[in-house]
Amino acid sequence: MSSTYQLLFFPQTVYSTVLSIEVVLCAFLLLVVFGFWFAPGGLAWALSKSQARMAIPGPSGFPLFGMVFVFTGSATHRVLAKLSQSFNAVKLMAFSVGFTRFIISSHPDTAKEILNSSAFSDRPVKESAYELLFHRAMGFAPFGDYWRNLRRISATHLFSPRRIASFGTFRSEIGLKIVEEIRATMLLKGEVEMKKVLHYGSLNNVMMSVFGRSYDFKKTGDGFELEELVSEGYELLGIFNWSDHFPVLGWLDLQGVRKRSRVLVSKVNVFVGKIIEEHKRKRVNGVLGDESGGDFVDVLLDLEKEKRLDHADMIAVLWEMIFRGTDTVAILLEWILARMVLHPEIQSKAQSEIDSVVGTTRTISDSDLQNLPYLQAIVKESLRMHPPGPLLSWARLAVHDVHIGNYFVPAGTTAMVNMWAITHDEASWSEPNEFKPERFMEEDVSIMGSDLRLAPFGSGRRVCPGKAMGLVTVQLWLAQLLQNFNWVPSYAGVDLSECLKLSLEMKNPLICGAVPRNA
Numbered sequence: 001m002s003s004t005y006q007l008l009f010f011p012q013t014v015y016s017t018v019l020s021i022e023v024v025l026c027a028f029l030l031l032v033v034f035g036f037w038f039a040p041g042g043l044a045w046a047l048s049k050s051q052a053r054m055a056i057p058g059p060s061g062f063p064l065f066g067m068v069f070v071f072t073g074s075a076t077h078r079v080l081a082k083l084s085q086s087f088n089a090v091k092l093m094a095f096s097v098g099f100t101r102f103i104i105s106s107h108p109d110t111a112k113e114i115l116n117s118s119a120f121s122d123r124p125v126k127e128s129a130y131e132l133l134f135h136r137a138m139g140f141a142p143f144g145d146y147w148r149n150l151r152r153i154s155a156t157h158l159f160s161p162r163r164i165a166s167f168g169t170f171r172s173e174i175g176l177k178i179v180e181e182i183r184a185t186m187l188l189k190g191e192v193e194m195k196k197v198l199h200y201g202s203l204n205n206v207m208m209s210v211f212g213r214s215y216d217f218k219k220t221g222d223g224f225e226l227e228e229l230v231s232e233g234y235e236l237l238g239i240f241n242w243s244d245h246f247p248v249l250g251w252l253d254l255q256g257v258r259k260r261s262r263v264l265v266s267k268v269n270v271f272v273g274k275i276i277e278e279h280k281r282k283r284v285n286g287v288l289g290d291e292s293g294g295d296f297v298d299v300l301l302d303l304e305k306e307k308r309l310d311h312a313d314m315i316a317v318l319w320e321m322i323f324r325g326t327d328t329v330a331i332l333l334e335w336i337l338a339r340m341v342l343h344p345e346i347q348s349k350a351q352s353e354i355d356s357v358v359g360t361t362r363t364i365s366d367s368d369l370q371n372l373p374y375l376q377a378i379v380k381e382s383l384r385m386h387p388p389g390p391l392l393s394w395a396r397l398a399v400h401d402v403h404i405g406n407y408f409v410p411a412g413t414t415a416m417v418n419m420w421a422i423t424h425d426e427a428s429w430s431e432p433n434e435f436k437p438e439r440f441m442e443e444d445v446s447i448m449g450s451d452l453r454l455a456p457f458g459s460g461r462r463v464c465p466g467k468a469m470g471l472v473t474v475q476l477w478l479a480q481l482l483q484n485f486n487w488v489p490s491y492a493g494v495d496l497s498e499c500l501k502l503s504l505e506m507k508n509p510l511i512c513g514a515v516p517r518n519a
């Protein structure tokens, strides 16, 4: 810039005392950058090619950080629900977390558009999931032949109605073990903390259907080691990892997520590798003698050559099932029991139904469940009020540019559905904050993904493949627990505060009394 120009714009006195041309340039740059930050949806959106189109409403958040603090808290689903109301963005809201672009739907129509669109058939892979090799497992594998093969194999050999039914006896036995454990704890302590009891039961249930064996979770031994591996995995997958959204931090691994994941992977390789070897040893010339077809490990070993998974992929696939299938079931049951304690009239109505259909002493089996509509309504209402994945667990990723309604969404955008916001919206539900299973006796709402007012298992091609297995387990164990006990509050009462980790947990685990009904 010539000195004449400088003098024209900045009189000599001001120029020399306050401003230099560098300061002006910096101020200009800051203005431009702040302009980006204050754009609807924040920095990541401002930097995208959607700029020229109709902007999706949403908060700009903090400079550079965007809405990062929404994810570091424990009530992300509630904060996002409030934000989408206040930005008049229930159908679709945009926001940024560092350099990651997000959209979130809190409305059944746009939720359907997202979940059922082939444009959102991938998931963003967090660093922890990648390091734990989950990109080779079904939940994070990119949409394509490998993922399709895994879906097909598990739909036929793990989640088919025939296969689910074949594990019915074992499921019922675990339910009875849970009952016995509760009985023993009540005798000893006069109250019972449900979280661990349900978690161990659920872990064994998954271990049996996938690995063909169950465990004792004592202070030492395989069961103890398994529990340690699983807890570490849950923690790593649940951590908000700054490097996922700020690539420059990636190589620093400030939170130690990468290091811990690698240690865990090597332990898991040994643990699961041992189980696979045991399965191989049982075979004669590589062939399984068992007519039942064995467990899921056997199924994977029996795949035809071209579809066969290599050793590392097999471990990833098997290991993922434990993470997906264990806590969702245990946590949902804990919420349901909390509700039973809080609503004794609903509890006794469900018990009367069980007494009249099954009686007070006969062991309940899967086949009884279809005759227990009120019990099923309780499970539905609990999924509505306390969905284990309020943001549908793991998000979706736009694989190419796409439109949602009139809004343009560029490839690479992370898409979420706030199922919690939808199931608590007065536009879809009367008295949404009241626990009323009766609503499902009056109206039959499918929860399997076709009605987006209540889709706790997601929808579309990446809908939860374990939904039928998860549901039958929750219903059966709930029926057994209600048949055997009256559920009453302990001295501490019931606290319904939530804490969103990998799933939506009770912040203060349920401690209650279980009074035997047939003493």
Ligand code: HEM
Binding pocket: 115, 138, 139, 140, 151, 206, 321, 322, 324, 325, 326, 328, 329, 332, 388, 389, 392, 393, 394, 395, 456, 457, 458, 459, 460, 461, 462, 463, 464, 465, 466, 467, 469, 470, 471, 474
């Ligand atoms: C109450 C129980 C359960 C709930 C609430 C639940 C919920 C979910 C949700 C919301 C998704 C994401 C769906 C989407 O993106 O549209 C999902 C995916 C998945 N779930 Fe479940 N789930 C449950 C039980 C299970 C069980 C028992 C298993 C297996 C043993 C399982 C295995 C999976 C897998 C593998 C995926 C990834 C599917 C893919 O990306 O192709 N889930 N689940």
